[in-house]
Structure formats: structure tokens, C-alpha cells
Amino acid sequence: MSIALPMLPLRSPTASAWPRAAKASQGGDPPPAPIEAHREGVLRDSHGRVIHDLRLSITDRCNFRCVYCMDPEVRFFGQDEVLTRAEMVRLVRVCAGLGIRKLRLTGGEPTLHPDLGGIIADVASLRAGADALDVALTTNGSLLDAVSLHRWKESGLSRITISIDAVSPGAFAALTRSASRVDAVIRGIRAAIDAGLCPVKLNAVIIRGRNEDQIVPLAGLAREHAVDMRFIEFMPLDSSHAWDRGLVVSAEEVIRAVSAAYPLVPLGRDDESSTSESFLFADGRGGRVGTIAPVSRPFCGACSRLRITADGKVRPCLFSTTEWDLRPLLRGGASDGQIRAFIIDSVWTKQAGHGISSDTFTQPDRPMSAIGG
Secondary structure: OOOOOOOOOOOOOOOOOOOOHHHOEOOOOOOOOOHHHHHHOOEEOOOOOEEOEEEEEOOOOOOOOOOOOOOOOOOOOOHHHOOOHHHHHHHHHHHHOOOOOEEEEEOOOHHHOOOHHHHHHHHHOOEEOOEEOEEEEEEOOOOOOHHHHHHHHHHOEEEEEEEOOOOOHHHHHHHHOOOOOHHHHHHHHHHHHHOOOOOOEEEEEEEOOOOHHHHHHHHHHHHHHOOEEEEEEOOOOOOOOOOOHHHEOOHHHHHHHHHHHOOEEEEEEOOOOOOOEEEEEOOOOOOEEEEEOOOOOOOHHHOOEEEEOOOOEEEOOOOOOEOEEOHHHHOOOOOHHHHHHHHHHHHHOOOOOOOOOOOOOOOOOOOHHHHOO
């Protein structure tokens, strides 16, 4: 029997969108990168990693309150704090000129943005060198419909990733703390496949004591729909700061559970900077299973990603505790060249790794919803 919960209303805008915001370092300009980094014309950090993937959050609002991300009482940015469509597109254009080849639009929940279709059309028209920019979308899938998906595809959206942490209606409701139904997400998966937004990828965060029993049913979705089902280790990005290593279900445990039901053949990573280690089903059935293991198997050494939040902060790493504010430049008359230099300097500060296993690790103040997945 499905469980319906009351819809959680969007909160009124406030000056502080999350209570620990004041502790994050957000002021001033990043220290200057070496002149060679500016001359090179690509985004490179001080550890030699070249950045070619941009995760751009277009909103911090979400209709879910997932237990691993957002507490029900979390407040959202005010409208004037969030980047405008024109500001987002300008940043993407500058980044594309610095070698960004892949753009992922994230949130919050990006389908809540009233101008998502326009943003997709604008950024998809940009070029990444001689090639078109590869534009993808990450969503919880609850609000997808066939008409919008086909329109986004025609506007230039290439691929879509849908989060689904449980197949069971009861487990889904308990994890998302929303009134949305898992059936709606599964319909969205089918609609995305029909729209040709392939390869469709599904993401699930597995938390001990919450949804380990959903691992095999979720792998079954990959077989049924011939999609990629990727299992993500629980990371310290929850707004309540209640993360504990004992709650992490490791990639090894996930593969052991799936293999007991469906024997697997390892494929490895699609490319050096891929976050997921992939597996085929040994019986030849379509679809793949993958694991993203930032806790037990960090992949920081090959990271190629940069994040810009919905309120215009550059975060060189998902776990950055220092972020650099682009909004004053965007709204203060700065030239594209000045914004370009600011982004190069920000990327140069990217840390070597997230350090989750270090005794000195500090969880970021922002939850995932305010960073962008």
C-alpha cells in the first residue's frame, strides 16, 4: 500500500538560506593563479587536473526532503539571491571558452525552475570549441512529463539522470519525505527513454538501516528498462550534519548484494574522470549497474568537475569549505575577461581531495541541495 504524505510548502525567502551559512568562507577574491594558468586558456588546478565538466545549480528549491540531504525546516534563497537566466548563460559561455565540454543542470530540483526550457535552449546553443556543449539534467523525476521531455530534447538536452532511492512505496516515502509517489518517478523514467534522452541514468543513495533492501529491486529497474542504475555511497552532505560512517553501505557491499541475485561482469570506468565503476549483467540482459564510492574508493585524483551554485558561488570541490562569490562581478559591471580570470583563479584553489577519512575533515556548511548534485 502506498503512503501519501502532505506536500511540504516552499519556505519564505530569508537572508540566511541555511543556518550554518555564516561559517563558510565566501568573501573576497580567490588568490591569483600563476600567469601560466591564465595564458593556457583552460581550467587547470594546482594539482594538474584539467576541468572540463561544469555542474550548474539553477535553483536550491526542491519538492523532496530526502533524509541524506535536506531537513524539512531548511529555508531557501530569496529570488534576488539566485542567478538570473541571463547570468547563468553568461557564466556557461565563459566556461565553455575555457574548455568546459559537459554541462549538467542541477538543483535543488531543476524542474521547479519556471524557465528551465529557456535555460536549456540558451546553453545548448553555445559551443565548446568546435563541438556543441553536451547538456545534461539531474532531477528527482517526480515532475517529468512526455511533452516537456520531448521539448527539452529538441532544444538541445542530451541526457538525463534521475534519482530514485527505493522501489517500494513505503521506503520511497520515508526517504523522500514528500507526497510524490515512486510510480510517478518510474513513469518519468519511461518518458525520458521514449524522448531519446539516453543513456538514461538512475542514481540511488543507499543508507544502512534505511534502504539496503532496495538494492536488488533497484538493480531490477536497470534490467527492466535497459538503463544504468548507479548506487552512491552516503556522503556527509546532509543539512542536519548527522552523517556517520557506520551508515555508509560500501560499493563492495552493494555489488555483493546485486551479484547474489544477478551475476555481474565488471567493466570498470567509462573514462578516467568517470565517477562510476560499471558492471554488465552476466546473462546478457540490457542495462548496467554502477557504484559511485567517494567514501570507500575516492576518485579525487581524476576529478574534472567544477560547481557553481544557484546563488553564484564557485565551489572547486563538492566538499569545499571555501567558495568564491561571482555574483558581485556579474551584477557590478565586470567584463567577461574579469569573470574568466576569477574562475581560473578559483579553480586553481581546488583541493587535492575531499579528505572524508581524515581526522581534520570538516563537513561543508551547505547541504547538497544548496550545492548542486
